Amino acid sequence: MLLIEELKVEVGGKPILKNINMEVPRGETHILFGPNGSGKTTLMMTLMGFSGYHITHGKITFKGEDITHMPIHERAQLGIGISLQRPPTINGLKTRNIVEICGAMQGGADVEKLARELNFSEFLDRDVNHNFSGGEIKRSELLQLMAQQPDLVLLDEPESGVDLENMALVGETINLLLGRGIQCPAPSDGPFVNRASDTAKSALVITHTGHILDYITADKGRVLYEGVLCFTRNAREILKWIRQRGYEGCARCTI
Amino acid sequence: MYDIDTDIKDIDPAGFETDAADHDYLTELTRMEPADASRLLDVGVDTQENARAGSFIQKDRSVIHCKSHRDGLEIMGISQAAARYEWLRDYIWKSVNPDTDKFTAQVKEIPHEGYFIRTLPGVKIAQPVQSCLYIAKEGFSQNVHNIVVAEEDSEIHIITGCATAPHLTKGLHVGVSEFYVKKGARLTFTMIHEWGEKVSVRPRTVTHVEAGGILVSNYISLKPVGNLQMFPTTYLDGENAVARFNSVLVAAKGSHLDVGSRVILNAPNTRAEIISRGITSGGTIIARGDLVGNYPGIKAHLECKGLILNEGLMHAVPELRATVPGVEMSHEAAVGKIDRREIEYLMARGLDEDEAVSTIVRGFLNVDIEGLPPSLKAKLDTAVSETQKDMM
Ligand SMILES: Nc1ncnc2c1ncn2[C@@H]1O[C@H](COP(=O)(O)OP(=O)(O)OP(=O)(O)O)[C@@H](O)[C@H]1O
């Protein structure tokens, strides 16, 4: 689904991503760990195509297409969706409208229903992200992605700032978004065995706390350290390692 | 009383014709010439008059239609009103001094009608009254004098559209307006301008608001205008009086808009708010705001935001003046271009770059304008989208 090869990215003239190689196959959810400033957000912004993230080397392939230099909206239409860590406010544009814009890619979405499910109805008439609290921003981003239904979901710290009560809501919504909650009792034989993974989305999720792991099944975890992916393993295991040895220890043990 | 910079783009009223042929009076607005009618529709005039409490339509110097559909609502030409009401002498040229500038002097010297609109005490009119001042004659200087009196505890919304005939290449509109909002009354005044690209416009407006009175003034100018300069002044003279100004301005190439409002807060607990949004794409916008606090405890806020698309000049001039302690006055001014991050955010939601920019521009211009009838609101939304398309 997503293939990144030898990716090097500069931000403001400074090399941030030094040599990234990774693949997220169809239906898999990968978790990205890494200390502050290691380049996690940079990677996601680069995948989406935002300006200011200058690719100096390497290639990004999505659904078999080279998207390294593709404009943002074409990537979106091809099926990539992102929840930003720090999205901008858009004055005068109602949250309802941006959710409609997202839904338009799918031929329309039931905005009211989606908002009710995310306990976000009362925010629909507010300007996009205007004075939203940290947790509200996360729910707003998620609501937009629910309408958009991308095939590859990029989530930049979806749980940070979300309170305990809303965490369950956010976690379950992400699970729903990723299509991993559909426990489809597959017949022991026959063509439906892989049904769950057919509807499942691919995802790359950045988390510091790992709380999100209580709600979604992660296929793989990685650690980004000083612009290099240094560690690939089961996500929960990584979390444990980071707790025990710190990022640096984690990084060192693969060398 | 009223003072302004006149040094921006000098217009000489003497360079215009002050005589025009009379136009016939129309008993029904629907019988208007189709070309004129469509221009009127553009500025929000409902020629069916279904959702209007009354109408006043003036073409060049002639009042061509004037009707009130409500008891307690008076609408007539200013000369007729002056003949009927002796007391009007206490209102005409009482707020605006004819010697203010050459434009006011011209209105005094060669007046071409204008409207008189009055609500009697306690009369609350839900539907808006529409007025339209229309220039059809090439090179004409239309010099009108308008008076609005909202008597005590009355309520009225006036929507006034100003426009010119489609192919006019030269014209001047000078409008002296003196508005009186009496105790507890509420006047909402929405002005939609679609002057031609070669037309100069000089409104000169002063409003007095008495105790508990409310003035809401909306100004919308989205289409190209040659050059426009206005700086209406409002005096909040009575306790608890309120004034709110919203303006939405778009200046395309060749347009010069110098638009602002001044509110003078003279009484206890008076409040004022000025909100302006301007977009220039090749034109000039000078957005002024001036708040003067003359009584302790008054509250006033000024918000002025400008966007430059492509090129143009955007000049925000917010001013706050206080003459006593204990006032609460603030302003917020911002001029810039569209934030790249906002464009890209919307692109990540599937819009192409042009769509993203237009969505942001629409949002930017989307100030909540109080009291707009839904049909007009829809019209405004369309106009904003079109404006923005023209600019791309
Ligand atoms: N526009 C910029 N100009 C200069 N440096 C930048 C810019 N944007 C990001 N950086 C730097 O790039 C590095 C990587 O930032 P990035 O946001 O990718 O980190 P992150 O791993 O997401 O961190 P966090 O966990 O704190 O979110 C940081 O050192 C940051 O300061």
Ligand SMILES: [Mg+2]
């Ligand atoms: Mg980050």
